[in-house]
Structures are given as C-alpha cells and as structure tokens.
Amino acid sequence: MARAIQSFFHRKGRIGYLFVLPWLIGFAVFTAYPVFYSLYLSFFQVRITSQGIDTVYAGLANYQRALVSDVTFVRQLGSYFLQTAVSVPLIVIFALMIALLLNRPIRFRGWFRTIFFLPVIISSGPVLAKLIEQKVTSIPAIEQNLFYRLAEDYRGLLVTDLFLFIMDNMIVLFWFSGVQILIFIAALQKSDKLIYEAARIDGASGWEMFWKVTLPGMAPMIVINIVYTTVMYSISSLNPIIEQIKTQMFKAETGFGYASALSWVYFVAIAALLAALTGLTAYFRAKKK
Amino acid sequence: MNVKAYDRSKAKRFLLGGSDRQGLIGQTAAYVLLIGIGFVFLYPLLFMISTSFKSLDDLLDSAVNWIPSHFYLDNYRRALEVLDYFPVLMQTALVTLLPSIIQTFMAAVIGFGFARFRFRGRNILLLLVLFTFLIPPQVTVIPRYILFNELGILDTLAAYIYPAFFGQGINAAIFILIFYQTFRQMPDALEEAAQLDGAGHPTIFFRIAIPMAASAFIVSFLFSLVWYWNETYLASIYFGESLTTLPLQLQKFTATYQAMFASASSASGGTNINEGIELAGTLLTILPLLVIYFVAQRWFVESMDRSGIAGE
Structure with missing residues (x-):
C-alpha cells in the first residue's frame, strides 16, 4: 500500500493533488453535495422532526407554488430581472468612465482611487439598508429635477419606475463599482502604449481611438466586470429575494423544500441573466469585426 | 515631440481637436x-457624520444644515448602549479574524498546488474553482445548515471555520486565484535549485513560496476580513442567537432601541429613536472598517494590480 502511494506520487505533478486536496474535499462536501442536495430537496416536502428530517415526495409542487401561486416571489423575481438588467450595464459603464478619467494625467489620483474604493469596504447589507431608509442614497436635491418630478407624476409605468429606481438608488449603484474601477485601471495601465502611438500617427482622433483601440482592448475586462457585478449585485442583501428565501426556510408550513425550490429558481434566473449579458457583449464584439 | 506638446495634443484630440x-x-x-x-x-x-452629532432640536431646525449647533454626543452614548458595542466588537473581531486567517492560509496552499504542479485534470478543477464563485450562497445554505446541524457545529464559530479551511469560505475562489497568479510567477529555476539542495515540497512552500507572496497574503487577508465582517446573511443563519456581529446588531437596531427605551420615553420624557441615533449606530458599525481601510488603504487599491486579473 505504502509503495503504491509512493509510486503514485512519483510522477512529479501528482504531488499537486496533495496541495489541492483540501479544496477537493471542501468542494465535494460543502459545495457539490449541497448543490445537488438542495436540488433534490426542492422536489420534496421537508419537515424537521426530532428524529431528523422527514421528506415526502412532492413532484413539481414547490416549483408550481413558487412560479404560479406565490405572488410576492413572482413579482420580486420580475423586478430583480429588470433592475439587474439595467443596473449592471450602468455600473460597468460608470466604472469604465471613472477608470478612463483616472487614467489621464491627473493629480491626486491616489486620493480619488481611495474615495471610489471606500464603499467596497463599508457597504454591508444593514449599512446600505439604513442609508436607503434615511434617503441619502439618491443624488442630493434630485427631487427638484424636472425629469424626476415628471417621472413621479407618471409613477406605475415600467419606464418611469425604472428611472425613479435608478435616481433613488444612484449612490448605491455607484457604490457597487469600486472593484470594477480598479480592474479597469489595472488593465488600462497594462495596455500597450505603442498601439496608441501608432493610431495617433495614422491620424486617429481621441474619440476614434476610444472606440477602435481602447474598447476592444477592454473587452475581456468588460466581460469579467459584468460577471462580477451581476454576481455581487444578486447576492447583496439589498435584494428582497434572498430575504424571502430565508423567511420561507424557517416557516413551518413551507420549510426547506420550498425554500430550496426558490433558491434554484433564483440560481437559474442569475445564470440566465449572466448568459444574456455576456452573450450580448460577445454579439457586439462579433458585429464590430 | 517633447512631453508638453505631446500632452497638449493628446488633450486636444480628446476634445475632437481645437486650439490649445x-x-x-x-x-x-x-x-x-x-x-x-x-x-x-x-x-x-x-x-452620516453630520447627522449623528445633531440633537433633536438641530434635526428639526431647517436652518441647521451641515454643522450642528453644538457638539452633541448623546446619540453616540445611546447607540453604544443599543449596539452593546464593546462586547459585540470583540465578538465580531473573533468571528472575522479566525476564518480570515484560515481562509488566507488555505487559499495559499491550494493556489500553490494549482500553480506549481501539472497534474491531470488541473484545468478542469481550476474551472470548477471559478464556477464556485458563481453559485449563489442561497443555493448551498440549506443543505449546509442541515449538514452543520448533524455535525453539531451549528451556532458555533466552526460553521465558518470548516468551509474556510476547505477552501469554500466567502469568495474563496478569488483568493485561490490571487495565489495561483502569484505562485505562477515564481521562477522555475528557484524551485529546481532548492530541490537540488534536497528541499522537499513543504520546505519549498514554506521557505520560498510564502515569503515571496507577502503581498498576496496581505491582500487576501484584508479582503477576507472585510467580507466576513460584512456578511450578515450567512451569519444570521449559521449562528442563530448564539453569536452576533456589529452589522447584525445594526440590522435589529430599531427593535432593540424600542425595547430598551420605549417604556422610559413615555414616562420620563426620554427620546424616541431619530435618525441622529440611527446614523450614529451605523457609523459605529463601520468605524473599525474605516480605520482598517485608512491604515491599509494602499493594499486595497493596489490589490487588482497584484491579482494578475488584468493580464501581465
């Protein structure tokens, strides 16, 4: 046995398995198994008894309930889709703008970076909730803006509601961009200066260079940032859905089975959004070429 | 072209041409x-800062805008009391420090394994590492809850430590990737020289790899710290009532306040909760993080350069 183990690790690379082993165990026990187990539970009626968990097969009842009869969840899912689909591009574009500004020869660049990154440190769910509660998350004095008042008069429409959502939460949306700004800056500073030199000699304007050189060069970073933003936005406790999942989890009449179904619907929704957003970027890149 | 003219033409072009x-x-x-x-x-x-120093009179007085009329600390006194500040601060430190240290060290071990060895299935496993980042915690939280319950570690710090040790803590994928990038840059010649001198893999890891990855350690530790500190969803589920953190205390701030002061306010003319007190509580919750940020600010803002995410 000992010899078998020795000969197994004799090939140089195989020692690597030993280093990666904790992750493999952890992945199996704390991620892979839970993922499948929650999928399994979502088809069951789960009850916690003194003997342990008691499961009764329920077929698609949990999903039916989530998507058909649970009015709150469907509504929350709908607004999650809209808000995320609007917020994520907004956050990424904003981050790119800031990064481009900071990539110019600017004094106090370090100070600005410090300010823009600060929210990453302090914006936990309860803190954001308190700030939203106190209405300090919209741009100061935005309520006096003509467009804002106009939109308020027509509250209830999809467009106006989205507009008001963005305006009311502008600072929170900005606050989600800290990491993305840094990723963009790091990439901009590593991009090849010679390309810009060549483009300049060919007579390209700044505007042209942005669209033809900077943006295509940033494309991989844009995809990374879209993924990062979508994930972070989806699991932030600003999202009413994750609170809903928690509530259902500890409710006697619905329990773990129903909560599992909700979390899986949510998982699929996030995956669909990720696919749509990254697919869209890929589409625009392909069209450019 | 001298620097000045170069700068100028660049700025000019940025505005679609024009004069100086x-x-x-x-x-x-x-x-x-x-x-x-x-x-x-x-x-x-x-x-937040301005409002937390305002007395009730200042809050109601529309003439008082940013600067409170006098230095008023009562909000903080009450917020400290409601948050049960110093005992909870110690608890929060424990709940965040221990998992962060373990998570950082294990991410280094795992990252080293991925970076320095070519074993079969390595790329697939790396993809799986990335994939774990995409799985929302809500999907795994219920089975983990049941599992922790069976292991008897629910309501204890172990519910954080076990996943952290096995590379499944909060955003562990990012830290594994940071170490993977760092250790990949380690020169092969260094490793070979050490091997010729008879160093085994653990020796290489501890004596050569770790010292050269100091910045990756600092960055990973700081981010772990911040993310564990700010985590309330998992904390509230895994710890129940037995452990609490400052953000969790903030979450039920209003309820706690009312339980503490509601009866007193009607009888002895005490204050009802107002935004001054609430924002004092919010500020107290983020104060330790602000201190950490301003001390270690350089490491946070340079983290992305070091992660290698932007290419070499």
Whole structure:
C-alpha cells in the first residue's frame, strides 16, 4: 500500500493533488453535495422532526407554488430581472468612465482611487439598508429635477419606475463599482502604449481611438466586470429575494423544500441573466469585426 | 515631440481637436467630474457624520444644515448602549479574524498546488474553482445548515471555520486565484535549485513560496476580513442567537432601541429613536472598517494590480 502511494506520487505533478486536496474535499462536501442536495430537496416536502428530517415526495409542487401561486416571489423575481438588467450595464459603464478619467494625467489620483474604493469596504447589507431608509442614497436635491418630478407624476409605468429606481438608488449603484474601477485601471495601465502611438500617427482622433483601440482592448475586462457585478449585485442583501428565501426556510408550513425550490429558481434566473449579458457583449464584439 | 506638446495634443484630440485652450478645458472638466462624483460618493458618509452629532432640536431646525449647533454626543452614548458595542466588537473581531486567517492560509496552499504542479485534470478543477464563485450562497445554505446541524457545529464559530479551511469560505475562489497568479510567477529555476539542495515540497512552500507572496497574503487577508465582517446573511443563519456581529446588531437596531427605551420615553420624557441615533449606530458599525481601510488603504487599491486579473 505504502509503495503504491509512493509510486503514485512519483510522477512529479501528482504531488499537486496533495496541495489541492483540501479544496477537493471542501468542494465535494460543502459545495457539490449541497448543490445537488438542495436540488433534490426542492422536489420534496421537508419537515424537521426530532428524529431528523422527514421528506415526502412532492413532484413539481414547490416549483408550481413558487412560479404560479406565490405572488410576492413572482413579482420580486420580475423586478430583480429588470433592475439587474439595467443596473449592471450602468455600473460597468460608470466604472469604465471613472477608470478612463483616472487614467489621464491627473493629480491626486491616489486620493480619488481611495474615495471610489471606500464603499467596497463599508457597504454591508444593514449599512446600505439604513442609508436607503434615511434617503441619502439618491443624488442630493434630485427631487427638484424636472425629469424626476415628471417621472413621479407618471409613477406605475415600467419606464418611469425604472428611472425613479435608478435616481433613488444612484449612490448605491455607484457604490457597487469600486472593484470594477480598479480592474479597469489595472488593465488600462497594462495596455500597450505603442498601439496608441501608432493610431495617433495614422491620424486617429481621441474619440476614434476610444472606440477602435481602447474598447476592444477592454473587452475581456468588460466581460469579467459584468460577471462580477451581476454576481455581487444578486447576492447583496439589498435584494428582497434572498430575504424571502430565508423567511420561507424557517416557516413551518413551507420549510426547506420550498425554500430550496426558490433558491434554484433564483440560481437559474442569475445564470440566465449572466448568459444574456455576456452573450450580448460577445454579439457586439462579433458585429464590430 | 517633447512631453508638453505631446500632452497638449493628446488633450486636444480628446476634445475632437481645437486650439490649445481646449486642452485645458478638457483637463478642468475631468477634475470637475472627478470631484463632483467624489462628493456624491462621500455624500452618505458626510451626511452620516453630520447627522449623528445633531440633537433633536438641530434635526428639526431647517436652518441647521451641515454643522450642528453644538457638539452633541448623546446619540453616540445611546447607540453604544443599543449596539452593546464593546462586547459585540470583540465578538465580531473573533468571528472575522479566525476564518480570515484560515481562509488566507488555505487559499495559499491550494493556489500553490494549482500553480506549481501539472497534474491531470488541473484545468478542469481550476474551472470548477471559478464556477464556485458563481453559485449563489442561497443555493448551498440549506443543505449546509442541515449538514452543520448533524455535525453539531451549528451556532458555533466552526460553521465558518470548516468551509474556510476547505477552501469554500466567502469568495474563496478569488483568493485561490490571487495565489495561483502569484505562485505562477515564481521562477522555475528557484524551485529546481532548492530541490537540488534536497528541499522537499513543504520546505519549498514554506521557505520560498510564502515569503515571496507577502503581498498576496496581505491582500487576501484584508479582503477576507472585510467580507466576513460584512456578511450578515450567512451569519444570521449559521449562528442563530448564539453569536452576533456589529452589522447584525445594526440590522435589529430599531427593535432593540424600542425595547430598551420605549417604556422610559413615555414616562420620563426620554427620546424616541431619530435618525441622529440611527446614523450614529451605523457609523459605529463601520468605524473599525474605516480605520482598517485608512491604515491599509494602499493594499486595497493596489490589490487588482497584484491579482494578475488584468493580464501581465
């Protein structure tokens, strides 16, 4: 046995398995198994008894309930889709703008970076909730803006509601961009200066260079940032859905089975959004070429 | 072309051509934008600081805008009491420090394994590491809850430590990737020389790899710290009532306040909760993080350069 183990690790690379082993165990026990187990539970009626968990097969009842009869969840899912689909591009574009500004020869660049990154440190769910509660998350004095008042008069429409959502939460949306700004800056500073030199000699304007050189060069970073933003936005406790999942989890009449179904619907929704957003970027890149 | 002319033509081009003056305008516009957006970023923080020092009279007086009429500390006194500040601060430190240290060290071990060895299935496993980042915690939280319950580690710190040790803590994938990038840059010659001198893999890891990855350790530890500190969803589920953190205390701030002061307020004319007290509590919750940030600010903002995410 000992010899078998020795000969197994004799090939140089195989020692690597030993280093990666904790992750493999952890992945199996704390991620892979839970993922499948929650999928399994979502088809069951789960009850916690003194003997342990008691499961009764329920077929698609949990999903039916989530998507058909649970009015709150469907509504929350709908607004999650809209808000995320609007917020994520907004956050990424904003981050790119800031990064481009900071990539110019600017004094106090370090100070600005410090300010823009600060929210990453302090914006936990309860803190954001308190700030939203106190209405300090919209741009100061935005309520006096003509467009804002106009939109308020027509509250209830999809467009106006989205507009008001963005305006009311502008600072929170900005606050989600800290990491993305840094990723963009790091990439901009590593991009090849010679390309810009060549483009300049060919007579390209700044505007042209942005669209033809900077943006295509940033494309991989844009995809990374879209993924990062979508994930972070989806699991932030600003999202009413994750609170809903928690509530259902500890409710006697619905329990773990129903909560599992909700979390899986949510998982699929996030995956669909990720696919749509990254697919869209890929589409625009392909069209450019 | 000298530097000045080069700079000028660049700024000029940025504004779609024009005279020398427009270069200046472009630069001014950039500063105005940055300062404006910077103010908007800091606005909630400034508002918090200003409001938390206001007495009830100042809050109601519309003439008092940013500067409170006198230095008023009562809000903080009450918030400290409601948050049960210092005992909870110690608890929060424990709940965040221990998992962060373990998570950072294990991410280094795992990252080293991925970076320095070519074993079969390595790329697939690396993809799986990335994939774990995409799985929302809500999907795994219920089975983990059941599992922890069976292991008897629910309501204890172990519910954080076990996943952290096995590379499944909060955002563990990012830290594994940071170490993977760092250790990949280690020169092969160094490793070979050490091997010729008879060093085994553990020796190479501890004596060569770890010392050269100091910045990766600092960055990973700081981010772990912040993310564990700010985590309330998992904390509230895994710890129940037995452990609490400052953000969790903040979450039920209003309820706690009412339980503590509601009866007193009607009888002895005490204050009802107001935004001054609430924002004092919020500020107290983020204060330790602010201190950490301003001390270690350099490591946070340079983290992305070191992660290698932007390519070499």
